[in-house]
Amino acid sequence: MKNGKVWLAGAGPGDPGLLTVKAKRLIETADVIVYDRLVGDAVLSLIPCGTERIDVGKTSGHHPVPQEEISRILLKEAQKGKKVLRLKGGDPFVFGRGGEEIELLSSHQIPYEIIPGITSAVAVPAYAGIPVTHRDFCSSFHIITAHRKRGDHSLPDFDTLAKLDGTLIFLMGVSALEDICKGLILAGMKAETPAAIIESGTTSRQRRVVAALDTLPERAKEKSVSSPAVIVVGRVCSLENQLAWAEHRPLHGCRIVVTRPKNRASSLAERLEILGAEVLLLPSIQTKSISPNPVFLETIQNLDHYQWIAFTSPAGAELFFEGLHRAGKDSRCLSAHKIAAIGPATAKAVLQYGGLFCDYQPEAFTGESLGNGLSERLLPSDRLLLPRSDIATDQVLKPLIRKGISYTDLPVYETKYQPFFPPVLTPDDIIAFTSASTVRGFVSRMKGCEGMTALCIGEQTAEEAKRFQFETVVAKQATIDSMIEALICYHQERKKKR
Structure with missing residues (x-):
């Protein structure tokens, strides 16, 4: 074929376990991947090192790559004969502007496919213990964007929304939280209606604030809630205390980088994810x-x-x-x-x-x-x-x-x-090393790791990590089981000190 092909795929809300099988396969085989800010770091870590990446991430009020240019990038790369994966957070057709990108491709006869993703509108409340429907509370849910076109400062139709008697889910609404709550109350919704805002849902940074509709903005401000976050309004929010599960896992809040060779990383990564950790796969040796x-x-x-x-x-x-x-x-x-x-x-x-x-x-x-x-x-x-x-x-x-x-x-x-694409790490991230060579391979690519915490399988590995000024947590025995036990103890102690 003279032209290549574009796959428009949803990357889900952040947890790589929520990535579809088809999207994962495309990540592994695409020639170029065009991705945005809402694609989770753990998902990005699955991209092979040799794959071309194009970051078109947008943040609220800051669009370094305009939407029209993103569409042109997809067209240009496909016209070069490449397999192009457009990776978007959540689902590409749920306020993801996927339709706009496909329109340009269609007008130029570029072949394409749509791979739906798990939308944050459903997944994030689920990870917070909030079902979007429940027979005792509601029989419908409604997804609303609080983010309008540039220059459009209008608000949603609160009069209609307040009468729906269903669960209301607002995406991209952190900056408009106060207007949303006030608008619904003025439209007749009870001030004591349960409501929630969930920050960075499905990731290690997930936090939830649940309160009455009239007090949610103040509570969210006290907790310094920031985007990305999902707002949920409705009686189902009263179930969160009873049904919450994600934040109760022993390694929730822990983000860990696994540096084992790719063919040996899955056993450790899967067990860490089951325990609630967010795992970035960065094989540093092969x-x-x-x-x-x-x-x-x-x-x-x-x-x-x-x-x-x-x-x-x-x-x-x-x-x-x-x-x-x-x-x-x-x-x-x-x-x-x-x-x-x-x-x-x-x-x-x-x-x-x-x-x-x-x-x-x-x-x-x-x-x-x-x-x-x-x-x-x-x-x-x-x-x-x-x-x-x-x-x-x-x-x-x-x-x-x-x-x-x-x-x-x-x-x-x-x-x-093993070369890898260096991610942006935070001081709270933990790096898992299973040999001295994984330490050396990691620091050969990552700079500024001094003072970060290294989880080490044994004393020899720990000694190598100390050479590069890591703080070390050492397993009592040189086994994966012992590494995980040491990590859980360290993480629980760290949470107590905060």
């Missing part, structure tokens, strides 16, 4: 099998020279067995070997990729503990094979050298710093 690797091929042809094989990471186990299979061998060639793993995650990888249970795992999941344990178990005549990273530390080696244990340090994968 692991890749060394290929060609003649030393590896030579070594596996002589596996009978070794009595023990010790794995120091899940990646080492995975890529060792992958290399074994590529060479036409399987785990039967290891039937006479003893297998060791540095910790439970690595032991799980050995079982998953090699079908083997480990013979030894140290009580403390560190390289030093593994080295000490092996040096006590190997006979003087035994030889040890260590398949691991090309930049692995010597922690595991020092005890072996002291005991005179014969070993072969076999690099099976290389660790490289």
